[in-house]
Structures are given as structure tokens and as C-alpha cells.
Amino acid sequence: MRITGKTEVYGIFGFPVKHSLSPLMQTAAFRALGIDAVYVPFEVSPENLDKAVEGLKAMNIKGVNVTVPLKERIIPYLDSIDKTAEFMGAANTVKNIDGKLYGYNTDGDGFVDSLIEEGIEVRDRKVLIIGAGGSAKAIAYALLKSGVNRIVIANRTIEKAESLADKLKGIGDVNTVSLLNINSVIDKFDILINTTSVGMEEDDPFLFDYNHIKSYMVVVDIIYKPFETKLLKVAKSKGAKTINGLGMLIHQGARAFKIWTGKEAPVEVMRKVLLEGLK
Ligand code: ATR
Structure with a gap:
């Protein structure tokens, strides 16, 4: 794919994050739909979460998934959360709209x-x-x-x-x-x-x-x-x-993808890259 000045950036905050399969799955989804975006892992320790959130806004990162051990810790930084994230006290998906952060929990x-x-x-x-x-x-x-x-x-x-x-x-x-x-x-x-x-x-x-x-x-x-x-x-x-659990991994990601892009995620493409990635 071609990364240009227009390419939008998404990612995942986690600690550790190296094991995450979300970059593989979400990048494949963007590519399959011809969306000019990348999705990268961000290793964010709990102590650095405040700086990471500021950085996300400062750099206009469009959205992130949030994983262990940050799902609960991210909540105070969000401007608005949906009912599920509220019940959970935890969010796994954040959408950045003009510097305002919206939290969801798609698990x-x-x-x-x-x-x-x-x-x-x-x-x-x-x-x-x-x-x-x-x-x-x-x-x-x-x-x-x-x-x-x-x-x-x-x-x-x-x-x-x-x-x-x-x-x-x-x-x-x-x-x-x-x-x-x-x-x-x-x-x-x-x-x-x-x-x-x-x-x-x-x-x-x-x-x-x-x-x-x-x-x-x-x-x-x-x-x-x-x-x-x-x-x-x-x-x-x-x-x-x-x-x-593969289906849960795919579908929590598919829902995050829909929240960010407004488009139905290419679930079969996501499954295929994950099956290859798990080999
Ligand atoms: P997650 O967020 O993935 O649900 P968690 O909040 O750490 O992870 O919860 C782990 C669950 O696995 C708990 O229900 C835990 O049981 P306890 O509440 O008794 O700790 C359960 N668990 C972990 N190791 C276990 C084991 N060896 N035998 C039985 N249950 C176990």
C-alpha cells in the first residue's frame, strides 16, 4: 500500500502490545475496502497513558483500540462513552472527532x-x-x-x-x-x-x-x-x-472498524489474515 500525507492513523494502546493481532486484522480491513489508513501498535504503559492520550489528540490519530491494562484507565480521559462502556467501566474502542474522544466497548x-x-x-x-x-x-x-x-x-x-x-x-x-x-x-x-x-x-x-x-x-x-x-x-x-475465541476477536474488531469508518468490516478478510497470523 501507499502511505501518503493523507493517510489516516489508527492504532492500539496496550502494555504489552507486541502479541496483538489487531494491527494485522485492521490493516487488512482498511486495505480490502481501499481506505487510506494504517493501524499500528502503541506500547503505552499505564504511567504514560495521560501523555499518550494528549499525543493522540495532538497528532490527530483518528481512533484507537485499548487493551489490557488500559481499558478501565482510559475512561477518565474520554469526553463521552456509550452505555456499554459505562456499564463496563471500561472501553476498548476510542474515536477521535476534532479532538473530542468517544469511548465504546465492543467486546x-x-x-x-x-x-x-x-x-x-x-x-x-x-x-x-x-x-x-x-x-x-x-x-x-x-x-x-x-x-x-x-x-x-x-x-x-x-x-x-x-x-x-x-x-x-x-x-x-x-x-x-x-x-x-x-x-x-x-x-x-x-x-x-x-x-x-x-x-x-x-x-x-x-x-x-x-x-x-x-x-x-x-x-x-x-x-x-x-x-x-x-x-x-x-x-x-x-x-x-x-x-x-477467534470469532469474538474478529467481531469486536469489526464493530470498532464500523465505529471509525461507518462501513461494514470485511469480516472474511479479517478472518483469513488472522488464521494465517496464528499459524
Ligand atoms: P479477563 O479480563 O480476561 O476476564 P480477569 O479479570 O483477570 O481477566 O479474570 C480472570 C478470570 O479467570 C477470573 O474469573 C479468575 O478467577 P478468580 O476470580 O477466582 O481469580 C479466572 N481464573 C484465572 N485463573 C484460574 C484458574 N487457574 N482456575 C480457575 N479460574 C481461574
């Missing part, structure tokens, strides 16, 4: 998009979410808005699950269970979602006894590296439908 809706893309109807399904961190919060909120009937949050630290459930209770029917007790209740759920990092490493423990997974279930792991975690491998062997 949860991106997750739901990735289920829809796989033909999963979430309305009125019973969902078990494992984990009670930021990813679980985003996913639970988006699922409730999409018509999910009932969510149970399972977590190692039950207090964290309860605190998250309390925040969600005004929106839908949300309960909790200790991770230690989920084996006996698992067959009550249609959709199981792992939002923890357990499964990223080869020697990670099992979250529960995966032999309890049934063929009628949809089992989702937001991990995409490895491409198929132990959880998904066993689920597949039980005849369950399995979905990894």
Missing part, C-alpha cells in the same frame, strides 16, 4: 456476533459462564441484552461471581455457583462459556469434569491460542457444538 457484542455467525440462537437459552472478570462481565451483559433467559456465573472465587451477579441483576436473571460445584448442575445449561485463561497452557488443569458435557450443548472458549483448548476437544468428542 460483549462482538462475542454475541460470533455466536450468531455460527447460527446459535441465544434468546431464551440457559447459559453458564465460567469466570467473573472483565470478559465475563462484557459477555454476560451482551447476552442479557440479546434476550438470554438465565445466566449462572461459576467462579473459583465465589465472592467475585456474586459481586458480578449483583451488578447484572437489574438486567436479567443471574445466579452464581462455585466452580467446585458445577459438575452436578452442568446438564441444566444449553451454552457453556469459558472466559478464564485456563486452557491457554498445555498443562493447565481442567475447570471441571468435562465428561459431563452433553451433545446438545454449545461450548464456547474465548481462547483462540491454542485454536482448540482441551475443553473444546472434549466437547467436540461428546458431540457438542464448539466455538473458539
Whole structure:
């Protein structure tokens, strides 16, 4: 591609940021649609976030994604945030319009998009979410808005699950269970979602006894590296439908792209470069 004086700059703020696949995916998307823009990684430590935000405005960077550990920290710098970012207390997408910064959080809706893309109807399904961190919060909120009937949050630290459930209770029917007790209740759920990092490493423990997974279930792991975690491998062997985290990565990015450009993101182009990038 040709970078000229007119080329617009987008990027991602993160610390670390070297592992991020967003530059690959967003650059491919700009190119596919013939948009004169680049998307680059910015390694921004939490101490330097204030200077980075000033720099973004000073240099007229048009938009950024924000990742760990800055999603919450970026909020005070934003002039306006959407309802989801407000509920989350965290933003993953910032749009700069004439020096005013607008914040969004596309993680949860991106997750739901990735289920829809796989033909999963979430309305009125019973969902078990494992984990009670930021990813679980985003996913639970988006699922409730999409018509999910009932969510149970399972977590190692039950207090964290309860605190998250309390925040969600005004929106839908949300309960909790200790991770230690989920084996006996698992067959009550249609959709199981792992939002923890357990499964990223080869020697990670099992979250529960995966032999309890049934063929009628949809089992989702937001991990995409490895491409198929132990959880998904066993689920597949039980005849369950399995979905990894690549779709969530793509669709949170696709929503950011739409916020910045007003255009539908070329999702298949993004998937293709990510699949190559993950090889
Ligand atoms: P994220 O923003 O990606 O959700 P996070 O906020 O750090 O990350 O949340 C991590 C989640 O993974 C938590 O629910 C955590 O459980 P605890 O609340 O008990 O810490 C869960 N988690 C991490 N390592 C785990 C492990 N080895 N076993 C079970 N749960 C684990």
C-alpha cells in the first residue's frame, strides 16, 4: 500500500502490545475496502497513558483500540462513552472527532456476533459462564441484552461471581455457583462459556469434569491460542457444538472498524489474515 500525507492513523494502546493481532486484522480491513489508513501498535504503559492520550489528540490519530491494562484507565480521559462502556467501566474502542474522544466497548457484542455467525440462537437459552472478570462481565451483559433467559456465573472465587451477579441483576436473571460445584448442575445449561485463561497452557488443569458435557450443548472458549483448548476437544468428542475465541476477536474488531469508518468490516478478510497470523 501507499502511505501518503493523507493517510489516516489508527492504532492500539496496550502494555504489552507486541502479541496483538489487531494491527494485522485492521490493516487488512482498511486495505480490502481501499481506505487510506494504517493501524499500528502503541506500547503505552499505564504511567504514560495521560501523555499518550494528549499525543493522540495532538497528532490527530483518528481512533484507537485499548487493551489490557488500559481499558478501565482510559475512561477518565474520554469526553463521552456509550452505555456499554459505562456499564463496563471500561472501553476498548476510542474515536477521535476534532479532538473530542468517544469511548465504546465492543467486546460483549462482538462475542454475541460470533455466536450468531455460527447460527446459535441465544434468546431464551440457559447459559453458564465460567469466570467473573472483565470478559465475563462484557459477555454476560451482551447476552442479557440479546434476550438470554438465565445466566449462572461459576467462579473459583465465589465472592467475585456474586459481586458480578449483583451488578447484572437489574438486567436479567443471574445466579452464581462455585466452580467446585458445577459438575452436578452442568446438564441444566444449553451454552457453556469459558472466559478464564485456563486452557491457554498445555498443562493447565481442567475447570471441571468435562465428561459431563452433553451433545446438545454449545461450548464456547474465548481462547483462540491454542485454536482448540482441551475443553473444546472434549466437547467436540461428546458431540457438542464448539466455538473458539477467534470469532469474538474478529467481531469486536469489526464493530470498532464500523465505529471509525461507518462501513461494514470485511469480516472474511479479517478472518483469513488472522488464521494465517496464528499459524
Ligand atoms: P479477563 O479480563 O480476561 O476476564 P480477569 O479479570 O483477570 O481477566 O479474570 C480472570 C478470570 O479467570 C477470573 O474469573 C479468575 O478467577 P478468580 O476470580 O477466582 O481469580 C479466572 N481464573 C484465572 N485463573 C484460574 C484458574 N487457574 N482456575 C480457575 N479460574 C481461574
